[in-house]
Amino acid sequence: MIPKKTTVKDSHIVKIAVERENHMPQLINLDQRHPLASKIQDICNGWSISDHQNYALQFCESNNQKYVTEKNRNEIKNGSVLRLQYSPSKTACDAMEVLLNGSPQEKKLRLQELTSLSTDHTFALEFIKEKGLDTLIKMVEDGGQTNVDILQYSLASFVELMEHGTVSWEVPENSFVARNIEIVRNFQNYPPNCGESALSNLENIVMSSNKHVLVAEDIKLQDILRLLQDINSPVMRQNAIALLNALFVKADEGRRRTIAQTISAKQFRLALIGNGLGTEMTHQLYVLQTLTLGLLEKRMRNKMNAQDQDAHEKIKELRRIAFDDHTNALNQNDDHNRRGGGSAAGNANFSQYYKKLGFKCDINPAQDFIETPPGILALDCMVYFARNYTQQYVKIVRENSCRADEHECPFGRTSIELVKVLCDILRIGEPPAEQSGDFQPMFFTHDSPFEEFFCICVITLNRTWKDMRATAEDFSTTFSVVREQIQRTLKGRPENLEDFRNKIALLTYQQITTLRQQERTSKEECDSTASAIVKLKEKISPHILELIKQQRLSFLVEGTHFAKYLRGTRTKDKFWYARLSPNHKVIHYGDCDEKTIPTMEELPKKLPICEIKQLLEGKECPHMKETRIRKSAVNLAFSITFENMEHSTLDFVAPDESIFNYWTDGINALLGQPMVSKQKNEDFDTLLSMEIKLRLLDTEGVDISKDPPPIPEDPENYDFCFES
Numbered sequence: 115m116i117p118k119k120t121t122v123k124d125s126h127i128v129k130i131a132v133e134r135e136n137h138m139p140q141l142i143n144l145d146q147r148h149p150l151a152s153k154i155q156d157i158c159n160g161w162s163i164s165d166h167q168n169y170a171l172q173f174c175e176s177n178n179q180k181y182v183t184e185k186n187r188n189e190i191k192n193g194s195v196l197r198l199q200y201s202p203s204k205t206a207c208d209a210m211e212v213l214l215n216g217s218p219q220e221k222k223l224r225l226q227e228l229t230s231l232s233t234d235h236t237f238a239l240e241f242i243k244e245k246g247l248d249t250l251i252k253m254v255e256d257g258g259q260t261n262v263d264i265l266q267y268s269l270a271s272f273v274e275l276m277e278h279g280t281v282s283w284e285v286p287e288n289s290f291v292a293r294n295i296e297i298v299r300n301f302q303n304y305p306p307n308c309g310e311s312a313l314s315n316l317e318n319i320v321m322s323s324n325k326h327v328l329v330a331e332d333i334k335l336q337d338i339l340r341l342l343q344d345i346n347s348p349v350m351r352q353n354a355i356a357l358l359n360a361l362f363v364k365a366d367e368g369r370r371r372t373i374a375q376t377i378s379a380k381q382f383r384l385a386l387i388g389n390g391l392g393t394e395m396t397h398q399l400y401v402l403q404t405l406t407l408g409l410l411e412k413r414m415r416n417k418m419n420a421q422d423q424d425a426h427e428k429i430k431e432l433r434r435i436a437f438d439d440h441t442n443a444l445n446q447n448d449d450h451n452r453r454g455g456g457s458a459a460g461n462a463n464f465s466q467y468y469k470k471l472g473f474k475c476d477i478n479p480a481q482d483f484i485e486t487p488p489g490i491l492a493l494d495c496m497v498y499f500a501r502n503y504t505q506q507y508v509k510i511v512r513e514n515s516c517r518a519d520e521h522e523c524p525f526g527r528t529s530i531e532l533v534k535v536l537c538d539i540l541r542i543g544e545p546p547a548e549q550s551g552d553f554q555p556m557f558f559t560h561d562s563p564f565e566e567f568f569c570i571c572v573i574t575l576n577r578t579w580k581d582m583r584a585t586a587e588d589f590s591t592t593f594s595v596v597r598e599q600i601q602r603t604l605k606g607r608p609e610n611l612e613d614f615r616n617k618i619a620l621l622t623y624q625q626i627t628t629l630r631q632q633e634r635t636s637k638e639e640c641d642s643t644a645s646a647i648v649k650l651k652e653k654i655s656p657h658i659l660e661l662i663k664q665q666r667l668s669f670l671v672e673g674t675h676f677a678k679y680l681r682g683t684r685t686k687d688k689f690w691y692a693r694l695s696p697n698h699k700v701i702h703y704g705d706c707d708e709k710t711i712p713t714m715e716e717l718p719k720k721l722p723i724c725e726i727k728q729l730l731e732g733k734e735c736p737h738m739k740e741t742r743i744r745k746s747a748v749n750l751a752f753s754i755t756f757e758n759m760e761h762s763t764l765d766f767v768a769p770d771e772s773i774f775n776y777w778t779d780g781i782n783a784l785l786g787q788p789m790v791s792k793q794k795n796e797d798f799d800t801l802l803s804m805e806i807k808l809r810l811l812d813t814e815g816v817d818i819s820k821d822p823p824p825i826p827e828d829p830e831n832y833d834f835c836f837e838s
Contacts, residue, residue, distance in 0.1 A: 128192050130142060130193070149184075171196045179234070183236055213225070225264060226267055239280065241275065247281060254290060254293055255290055266304070269308055283319055292328075292332065295333050297312040298333060302344075306349075317357040330361055335358075338354050342385040356398050367409075411542055426480065435507065487534050491533055492530040495564075498562065498565040499568065514576075521583055521585055523576050532572055535596070539604070540564075555608075570618065571600060575592075577622075599626060600618065658801045667698055677689055689706055689708050690705050691710075693717070698784060701764075702720055703721070752774065754781065772793065
């Protein structure tokens with residue numbers, strides 16, 4: 115009798131519970147291949163509901179209360195609990211009826227429900243189709259007849275509905291925009307929720323509507339900043355900065371500089387940062403930071419123009435501040451050349467000073483500012499440093515210009531490169547990243563944050579150059595260290611520039627070297643425990659051991675001088691020589707002088723390897739039994755015992771520990787014994803580590819997991835034919 119085929123579990127069927135208010139839940143099998151509407155009809159029949167078309171299933175998890183649709187039904191799993199509710203279309207119609215004809219209390223309650231319902235995309239589409247969005251806009255605009263509760267829930271529902279992106283931000287009229295501006299201006303008169311929603315609406319209108327001009331004209335920058343000073347609501351502060359960012363993005367350059375100058379005032383800088391920064395708030399501050407620093411892009415992209423008289427004066431100012439005592443006598447000639455149009459000739463007179471300043475082109479330093487980035491921005495920073503930190507500037511320039519060795523740090527060249535590095539680290543000229551939170555509070559603690567940042571970094575650069583004893587050839591290496599110093603310090607997110615100054619001062623070149631070594635060692639240790647690396651080591655180890663063995667035997671073939679010992683005492687000027695035959699079968703040995711290296715034919719005595727019994731070391735050796743023998747000699751002694759020979763042992767005292775290790779390892783290898791010297795272990799670890807690193811070069815920068823990825827479980831069945 116043929117056994118009956120076992121029925122395979124159907125993976126399309128999920129076991130779920132469906133609940134309804136004031137009713138016992140139903141436990142059902144939901145076939146995901148059948149239309150959802152038919153299953154809802156069956157569920158309604160179980161509760162004697164006739165109008166099944168007005169019902170829908172809804173998830174009832176705390177973080178998921180969406181309606182179940184054909185698109186998201188795959189989220190239903192075994193054991194899921196669903197709720198039978200009125201359908202989105204029915205709920206939307208009922209909501210509209212209350213909003214149009216209900217009492218104020220009924221409207222308030224329905225708007226409260228609407229705020230949470232509007233997060234569901236399916237309901238949002240139905241409510242918008244019933245012209246619910248127009249109704250909400252009218253309720254917001256109708257400030258005279260709408261109480262505060264209705265206003266805040268209307269605004270919140272509007273925000274949630276617009277989040278779905280199905281309606282253009284061009285839809286709201288000017289009156290709606292004006293109403294939101296009025297709420298922001300008089301935020302003290304409204305609940306925080308109203309201000310949060312109004313700020314969110316204005317941000318979206320600025321970013322996604324042609325009405326951004328209306329917002330920019332009607333809302334004052336001081337209104338937003340005053341709001342930031344006076345409120346503690348994290349969401350409201352976050353939305354206020356988001357609106358500020360939107361206005362910044364849409365503004366022209368002149369307006370952007372005005373915004374940046376206004377928010378740089380001390381009272382507003384402090385209001386911007388505030389306390390308790392969440393993830394989204396940090397991101398908005400990062401965006402503002404990127405936008406304000408982005409104002410430097412124009413200077414960074416502009417190379418120095420030969421006709422730019424202001425830039426030429428700045429270069430001369432750098433020279434005058436650094437070498438004022440030395441150049442006073444030439445100032446009159448400099449002014450004469452400038453009036454006569456002889457700028458190049460004037461520069462030629464001062465070329466020695468421009469060379470001491472560290473410019474690559476000392477005849478015409480303006481050529482150094484042609485490369486973009488950093489362009490003319492580098493000159494701005496250098497002049498700022500010279501004007502505001504004159505003592506440090508003069509000290510750096512003169513110390514390096516007076517050095518007689520090759521370790522001078524050229525101020526001009528290094529400063530230009532430093533500004534380029536800082537622009538790269540801060541991503542000046544790039545748009546804000548969508549998810550980044552690389553916010554640095556210190557850039558909101560000074561009127562000229564980037565220039566101050568440069569001043570701290572240029573002092574750090576000079577110190578690091580000294581610590582490394584760098585030369586012009588070490589330019590790139592030194593800047594890699596300086597870049598790391600800056601980036602590591604920024605990771606700590608210093609609160610202000612003084613905090614940054616103190617922290618980077620602790621991160622010296624020696625500290626960077628130590629940290630690099632620790633990280634490298636830590637990574638190697640971590641990688642070495644990964645199962646894939648362990649297996650690779652097991653595979654490579656025999657080859658490494660064979661390599662060490664061949665090296666030891668090659669050393670024995672070359673041979674070694676050994677001093678003669680008589681009754682435990684070294685005999686002066688008497689030596690003997692021992693070497694292994696190339697076929698590794700015989701040890702040849704005999705007397706010689708200290709400088710002669712005898713050939714095998716010149717060594718009269720032979721010891722066949724096959725007759726060696728064992729290897730003795732240290733005090734076990736017969737020639738080390740004397741008590742007066744020095745301990746250093748005992749540690750270097752070894753003996754070979756053998757049979758059928760005139761003497762029972764061949765005794766050695768190695769010249770040093772390395773030769774002792776090589777010979778004892780070699781003899782053990784000839785006898786088929788493990789090599790056990792300390793030198794062998796060190797060589798093995800070194801060679802194995804190098805081999806592993808070479809084989810893993812292609813995986814540089816890839817994290818190697820300690821365990822291999824798990825093998826997926828077998829499927830419930832192997833029927834992979836799906837119905838279309």
